[in-house]
Amino acid sequence: MMICDSHAHYGEKELMKAIVDSSPLTKHYLCYQAVQFESMSDYDDYMQKQGQNKIAYIPFVFRELSKLEENRKILDYAKGREHVYPYVLLDEDNVNFVRDNHQAIVGVKEHFVMHDTALNERRVAIFADIDKYNLNILLHTRGGNVRVEYVQSILELFPNIKVHVAHLGRERPEDVDYIYWLLEQLRPYDNVFFDTSTIRQTQVLEQAVRIVGRERILYGSDFPFYMDGTGQENIVKAQIDHVLNAELTDTDRSYILQKNFEWLITKGS
């Protein structure tokens, strides 16, 4: 079976380190605190060693970064690397970026550190292109009810658009009830799917398969963001093991690790 990672991050190690070391946001946001810089020295080598065949990479979501520059860098990195499937950051200052690059990307990522969880005219114009080229919106929005209402507001405008919800929709990883609640709310929408990144409780994945079905869950690592508290873990191995250790059938696992990626994570044509 191939292993396809639907959620990993790509960025220049030295630049990300400089931001984390100097940003006032580092003390507020976990994503600034939990970066395993050592494993960013050679992405291709690290991922090959973990046996990952295809990888959807996303730029880092640090507020200090230029979205346009990071988006250009990830497209550069993907050039000549058949196994790399780039998401770009949602960039409302460059509304034509998706249209101009739709054949090279799989969609846009929106994150609450960089983006308000609310629709606006420019965002809707970008989503219209996402819809037109059958690309994805990858979401890690503000939490609570807003997380569900926002997805519903997008689907009201674009009923068939593909929405990729990060981290099985979790807010805090230990708040299992919120995950189950969110999955139930989004269960009626077949074109909304979920990735397993940063989820480590096997019972959560098992329950997620029961609620939305194995066709709507994709393995993701969230590399190079660690979850073990010390930063020493092998992130990708830990996230693959989470899928392997859950009580699922081999068929379930083949959907989660490979099949769903192959039809949901595609570049525009």
Ligand SMILES: [Zn+2]
């Ligand atoms: Zn992430």
